[in-house]
Amino acid sequence: MGKKYVYRFSEGNREMRELLGGKGANLAEMTRAGLPVPPGFTITTEACNAYHEMGKVLPEGLMEEVDTALTLLEKEIGKEFGNAENPLLVSVRSGAAFSMPGMMDTILNLGLNDETVEGLAKLTGNPRFAYDSYRRFIQMFSDVVLGLDEYLFEEVIRNRKEAKGVKHDPDLKASDWQEVIYQFKEIVEKEIKKPFPQDPAEQLRLAIQAVFDSWNNQRAIVYRKIHKISDSLGTAVNIQSMVFGNMGNDSGTGVAFTRNPSTGEKELYGEFLINAQGEDVVAGIRTPQPISKLKELLPGVYRQFEEISHQLERHYQDMQDIEFTVERGKLFILQTRNGKRTAQAAVKIAVHMVHEGLITKENALLRVDPDQLNQLLHRRVDDRQALQVLVKGLPASPGAATGKVVFDADEAEEMAKQGMKVILVRPETTPEDIHGIVASQAVVTSRGGMTSHAAVVARGMGKPCIAGCEEMKIDLNKKEFQVGSIVVKQGEIISVDGGAGNVMLGEVPLIDPVLSDEFSELLGWADQYRTLGVRANADTPVDARKSREFGAEGIGLCRTEHMFLAPDRVPVVQEMILAETMEERQKALSKLLPMQQGDFYEILKEMAGLPVTIRLLDPPLHEFLPNLEDLLLEVDRLRRAPETDKILLREKEDLLRKVKSMHEMNPMLGLRGCRLGIMHPEIYAMQVEAIFNAAFQLKEEGIPTEPEIMLPLVGHVNELSLLRKMVDETYARVKEKHVGEIRYTVGTMIEIPRAALTADQIAREADFFSFGTNDLTQTTFGFSRDDAEGKFLQYYLDHKVLPENPFIVLDREGVGKLVETGVKLGRSVKDGLKTGICGEHGGEKSSIEFCHLTQLNYVSCSPYRVPLARLAAAQAALRHGAAKEALKESVVH
Ligand code: PEP
Ligand code: MG
Numbered sequence: 001m002g003k004k005y006v007y008r009f010s011e012g013n014r015e016m017r018e019l020l021g022g023k024g025a026n027l028a029e030m031t032r033a034g035l036p037v038p039p040g041f042t043i044t045t046e047a048c049n050a051y052h053e054m055g056k057v058l059p060e061g062l063m064e065e066v067d068t069a070l071t072l073l074e075k076e077i078g079k080e081f082g083n084a085e086n087p088l089l090v091s092v093r094s095g096a097a098f099s100m101p102g103m104m105d106t107i108l109n110l111g112l113n114d115e116t117v118e119g120l121a122k123l124t125g126n127p128r129f130a131y132d133s134y135r136r137f138i139q140m141f142s143d144v145v146l147g148l149d150e151y152l153f154e155e156v157i158r159n160r161k162e163a164k165g166v167k168h169d170p171d172l173k174a175s176d177w178q179e180v181i182y183q184f185k186e187i188v189e190k191e192i193k194k195p196f197p198q199d200p201a202e203q204l205r206l207a208i209q210a211v212f213d214s215w216n217n218q219r220a221i222v223y224r225k226i227h228k229i230s231d232s233l234g235t236a237v238n239i240q241s242m243v244f245g246n247m248g249n250d251s252g253t254g255v256a257f258t259r260n261p262s263t264g265e266k267e268l269y270g271e272f273l274i275n276a277q278g279e280d281v282v283a284g285i286r287t288p289q290p291i292s293k294l295k296e297l298l299p300g301v302y303r304q305f306e307e308i309s310h311q312l313e314r315h316y317q318d319m320q321d322i323e324f325t326v327e328r329g330k331l332f333i334l335q336t337r338n339g340k341r342t343a344q345a346a347v348k349i350a351v352h353m354v355h356e357g358l359i360t361k362e363n364a365l366l367r368v369d370p371d372q373l374n375q376l377l378h379r380r381v382d383d384r385q386a387l388q389v390l391v392k393g394l395p396a397s398p399g400a401a402t403g404k405v406v407f408d409a410d411e412a413e414e415m416a417k418q419g420m421k422v423i424l425v426r427p428e429t430t431p432e433d434i435h436g437i438v439a440s441q442a443v444v445t446s447r448g449g450m451t452s453h454a455a456v457v458a459r460g461m462g463k464p465c466i467a468g469c470e471e472m473k474i475d476l477n478k479k480e481f482q483v484g485s486i487v488v489k490q491g492e493i494i495s496v497d498g499g500a501g502n503v504m505l506g507e508v509p510l511i512d513p514v515l516s517d518e519f520s521e522l523l524g525w526a527d528q529y530r531t532l533g534v535r536a537n538a539d540t541p542v543d544a545r546k547s548r549e550f551g552a553e554g555i556g557l558c559r560t561e562h563m564f565l566a567p568d569r570v571p572v573v574q575e576m577i578l579a580e581t582m583e584e585r586q587k588a589l590s591k592l593l594p595m596q597q598g599d600f601y602e603i604l605k606e607m608a609g610l611p612v613t614i615r616l617l618d619p620p621l622h623e624f625l626p627n628l629e630d631l632l633l634e635v636d637r638l639r640r641a642p643e644t645d646k647i648l649l650r651e652k653e654d655l656l657r658k659v660k661s662m663h664e665m666n667p668m669l670g671l672r673g674c675r676l677g678i679m680h681p682e683i684y685a686m687q688v689e690a691i692f693n694a695a696f697q698l699k700e701e702g703i704p705t706e707p708e709i710m711l712p713l714v715g716h717v718n719e720l721s722l723l724r725k726m727v728d729e730t731y732a733r734v735k736e737k738h739v740g741e742i743r744y745t746v747g748t749m750i751e752i753p754r755a756a757l758t759a760d761q762i763a764r765e766a767d768f769f770s771f772g773t774n775d776l777t778q779t780t781f782g783f784s785r786d787d788a789e790g791k792f793l794q795y796y797l798d799h800k801v802l803p804e805n806p807f808i809v810l811d812r813e814g815v816g817k818l819v820e821t822g823v824k825l826g827r828s829v830k831d832g833l834k835t836g837i838c839g840e841h842g843g844e845k846s847s848i849e850f851c852h853l854t855q856l857n858y859v860s861c862s863p864y865r866v867p868l869a870r871l872a873a874a875q876a877a878l879r880h881g882a883a884k885e886a887l888k889e890s891v892v893h
Contacts, residue, residue: 005047006065008072009040009240014316019044021236023095026336033315035308035333039076040090040240041069043208045097048234051212063205066239070204077241082200086123087116089133089242092207094214096235099337100223107144107207108277109137109242113198117181121174129247131177132169136277138184138196141203145210148191156183170275204239211237219431226438226461243332245325246277250298253277253325255451256291256305258313261321261341261459262398262450262499264348264518268292268309270322271449277325288449301331312336317359318367319349342398342459343368343375344516351518361525362878368522370845370872375399375462376519377550377864379510381497389502390494391483393444393469396455398499401441401464402507404491407479409436411490416440423494425481427474429454437461442496444503446472446481464498472503515550515867523551523867526874532851533858534869535611537838539563544606547863551870554611555603556770556860557710557838560687561619563599564592573624576683578658589686596690597697604698604705613708613770613838613860614691615749616684620672622662631656668784673713674748677723688727692734695742708745710770715752717761724765749838751775756818759825763833769826770860771819773839773847777806780815807840810847820854836860845872852876 012020012028020028024042031037043066050059070088074080079088089111112120112134121130142148160176161167172180188196197203214220215235224231245253254272259265271288274297295302305324308331312320321339325332341349350364359367381387381400403421406412409432415422416439424440426433428448437443437457442464445454449468458465474481479490488494488505495508515523535556536547544555564573569592576588604612622628635656638649664670677684688709695705709727714720724746731744748765750756751772759769778785783793785807796802810816819837826833836858841847843861848869851859853876861869 002061003046003050003059004065005044005050005059005062006069007042007044008069009037009042012042018097018233019046019236021045021095021097021238022099022337023093023335024236024238027238027240029315030312030333030336033311035311036331038241038243038332038334039073040238041066041073042095043237043239045234045236048212048215048236049232051209052216052234056209056213058205058209066204066208069239073241079241081111081204082113082116084115084119087111087119089116089120090204091238091240091242092204092211093238093240094211094235095238096215096229097233098227098229099340100220100227100229107137107140107210109133110141110203110207111200112137113200113203115198116200124247126247128174128177129244131174131181132172132246133244133277135177135181135184138181138188141207142184142188142196144214145206146188146192148188152187152191153184156180156187208237208239211235219434222434222438223431226434240334243325243327243334244277245273245327246275247328249275250329251275251325251327252294252298253323254288254291254294255321255323256309257319257321257339257451258309259319259339259345259349261319261339261345262395264341264345264352266352268306269450271451272324288451298326298329301326301329304331308333314358317353317363319345340456340459343372343462344398346372347376347516347522348518351521362529364522365526365529365871365874366878368871370848370868370875372462373868373871374864376516377513377867379512381495381500381502382509382511385509387502387504387508390486390488390505391469391471391503393446393466393472393501393503394450394455395499395501396450396452396467397458397463397465398497399442399462399464400495400497400508400510402493402495403441405481405488405494406436406440407474407476407481407490409433409439412436413439423496425472425474426454427476428452429457437463442466442498444469444472444494444496446470446474458498464496466496466498466501466503469503512546519867523870526870527551528874529877530852530870530873531877532848532856532873533836534866534873535613535836535838535858535860536863536866537842537860538603538863541602541606543863544603547866548606548610550863550866552610552863552866553858554613554706555607556613556836556842556858558603558612558614560596560599560615560617561623563596564617564624569595570624577621577624577662578655582682585682589682593686593690593693596687597693600691600694600707601697604694604707605703608698608703608705611706611708613710613747613768613836614687615710615712616674616677616687618673618676618712620662620664620667620670621676622659622664622667625659625662626655628656628659628663631659666784668778674711674719674723675713677711677726678719681726684723685726685730688730689734692731692742692744695744696734696738699740699742700738706743708747708768710747710749710768712749712772713751713775714748714762715754717758717765720748720762720765747834749775750819750822751839752779753818756822757825759822760829763826763828763830766826766830766833768834768836769822771822771835771837771839771856773810773815773819773837773841774807776818776839777811777815780811780818781806809844810839810841810850812850816850816854819850819856823854823856843869845875848872849876849879853880 009028009031014025014029017025020042079086081088092107117130117134121127139153143150185196245251252272252274256270260269270291273288318338320336323335346368350367353359354364403423406422412422412424413435421441423442424436425444428445443454443458444466446469452467455467472481495504533553535554536552537557538544538547538555539559539562572591579585635652638644691707698705711723727746745767747768749772750769823835835856838860842859843865
């Protein structure tokens with residue numbers, strides 16, 4: 001017997017997600033739990049993959065299995081597919097293992113044709129409903145399966161409404177819909193040169209194929225790429241008997257979340273439309289009513305729905321996003337899934353569920369995606385200031401954004417490519433707009449509710465969104481919108497506050513984020529579980545304070561070059577670099593010394609009691625000098641000028657000579673890092689003196705410090721030995737002038753492959769290692785980051801030459817092997833040698849997991865990523881308990 005491709009809902013369960021897709025697995029699970037789910041069956045993702053593998057041919061035996069399942073379905077509900085007297089109608093929906101909102105296609109009312117529509121009319125005693133359902137089916141089928149333009153059909157309806165002098169679809173009568181259907185069929189026949197398929201079996205086959213095909217439509221591909229979903233998963237197809245929300249005012253359809261997906265508040269949250277079908281709510285075309293209204297209109301149904309939503313939440317132990325339909329007062333659940341939520345809601349829901357005893361702390365920690373936390377650490381609109389709100393809409397996804405108004409997704413993408421920040425403003429969005437949403441800072445729609453396409457997608461991406469801004473009159477042709485008498489044209493700047501639902505003209509003041517109580521609580525739990533330390537990369541007192549606030553346990557990288565770049569210092573730094581004699585250089589250095597000392601004093605003070613790793617100067621010196629090409633042009637101009645200032649010309653020529661002499665072919669591999677310290681020891685000596693002076697000064701004030709002096713770019717142990725000697729000698733010199741001692745250590749960055757490979761030798765001279773995975777990635781791949789990212793890396797990623805950007809996600813196989821080697825060799829000569837990472841990877845979850853597995857002592861990342869790193873480190877510890885045990889044994893803190 002061949003593979004089983006079809007599973008009835010009663011045969012599946014939630015564990016079968018990969019095979020049945022998320023929707024199919026949940027429908028099966030709900031059926032088993034005895035919930036009112038319209039019966040049906042699911043075609044597996046394996047069938048979809050087989051279909052594509054065979055070049056778009058339905059796999060053998062599939063349609064026979066579908067037939068058998070259909071027969072059973074007919075028996076179960078006492079209706080027959082294609083029977084004119086008593087027709088069974090089905091919906092056909094896609095459903096991949098991961099939910100892809102709005103990405104794939106859905107067909108409702110399949111099984112209707114010229115005969116069954118009459119049966120439906122008689123059976124329900126409601127011809128208007130029957131014809132309306134049929135015309136919807138033709139429209140959807142033509143769009144999704146036959147690929148015809150929806151516009152052709154909308155026009156027919158519009159004309160009909162005009163001819164009848166009515167405004168809304170529900171005002172059209174049965175006979176109007178009959179006429180519409182007649183015209184629809186004519187359109188189809190004209191376009192595809194064949195009549196609209198009347199045979200339900202053929203309709204079903206074509207629909208199944210269309211769902212399979214939609215796995216590879218453009219928007220599905222884009223969505224998968226953004227969300228890193230594998231192309232090889234395939235989609236399942238769910239075939240389910242239809243229930244009707246458009247059978248009158250005791251019918252309706254809706255979507256509800258068991259908690260507020262935007263704020264995380266515990267309240268039933270959603271929308272519904274009375275007398276409407278299927279996609280009307282999600283499509284955002286009619287603005288629906290809040291779910292609380294259902295309580296007034298159909299109180300019994302509301303109560304039952306409330307109960308079911310509690311049951312589902314308890315069952316899945318997570319916030320659910322439930323689709324439901326009411327057919328003549330009877331409630332049906334069409335779908336449930338874990339609801340998408342903002343970071344704010346994710347954190348709040350996870351923490352509340354622990355308090356409610358629904359899940360454990362471990363569950364809560366594993367459930368929040370560290371990547372999402374970025375959203376919480378963004379700046380927000382300062383609502384303590386008086387704001388001029390232009391228009392208000394529904395607060396569909398929180399966050400603040402400012403940008404130029406743009407009305408079209410393609411243009412949004414284009415403008416963003418040119419470096420502009422844009423805000424996409426549309427009546428509503430559809431899956432075709434996805435690239436525009438990606439390119440925008442925020443989305444504003446004039447129609448649609450909290451569960452509209454724009455709202456769902458923006459929340460998923462962590463972008464601010466305001467939906468249903470009904471007072472905003474958008475004119476897509478003129479590329480402008482109007483609110484009252486104010487007209488805003490494309491390119492003008494607006495700001496949005498997605499948490500409040502406010503749209504404002506121009507820019508508005510923003511404030512720094514603060515951690516909510518729930519967020520702090522969750523991170524407190526994270527700290528109980530993680531074994532990796534978390535430090536921050538900070539080189540100003542402000543950043544140092546922020547780091548502490550976010551829970552950093554020290555500074556893992558204080559880059560001193562940034563201190564040289566302050567506008568008032570550049571001239572002194574240049575004086576130091578351009579000095580012709582040692583005397584001149586010392587003079588400049590003695591001016592820099594108190595400045596550096598002040599910097600270190602402030603930073604060490606902010607971090608009192610915590611370790612601070614200060615890295616001595618790293619970049620090539622010419623980075624502090626004027627640009628060579630600019631200078632060339634200037635000297636040329638001065639030489640040509642008729643009455644040139646000779647002194648100025650001489651000065652510039654001198655400068656040019658110096659800059660030329662310092663010019664390097666490959667500065668990244670040139671005179672920088674510790675090489676600089678060896679060639680110009682006086683510069684490093686000044687920095688070290690400044691560090692010790694500051695530390696003694698603080699000691700005298702009773703403030704404890706722990707400076708860790710770090711030497712960059714070491715490749716050979718001798719480099720480190722030389723410089724370590726310089727540090728110790730400088731300390732001895734500084735100590736003379738003070739009472740007592742200060743504790744300091746001297747370590748090195750490991751950012752050159754040779755350093756990792758000879759880490760046993762290097763460790764003899766180092767008190768600690770800090771892996772500089774930015775440079776280590778460059779030197780391991782032989783890529784210069786700027787050139788790679790500008791020239792070929794994107795192509796590599798698009799064509800899967802590389803699985804990830806190695807500058808973002810640590811390349812475990814190559815760079816990672818060097819890190820492992822470095823740790824192992826280092827600890828082989830120095831038991832418990834302290835090791836950390838300070839490249840950008842220190843703030844990325846998969847790299848953090850790697851650091852945990854490699855038993856590093858800490859990661860160091862930018863201050864705003866510290867909370868993310870705390871959570872990611874806890875997740876790594878929870879997922880890899882064994883490594884945690886090993887770490888405890890082997891590492892001396
Ligand atoms: C590194 O190379 O990883 C590092 C942290 O140093 P920088 O980025 O300053 O070169
Ligand atoms: Mg580096």
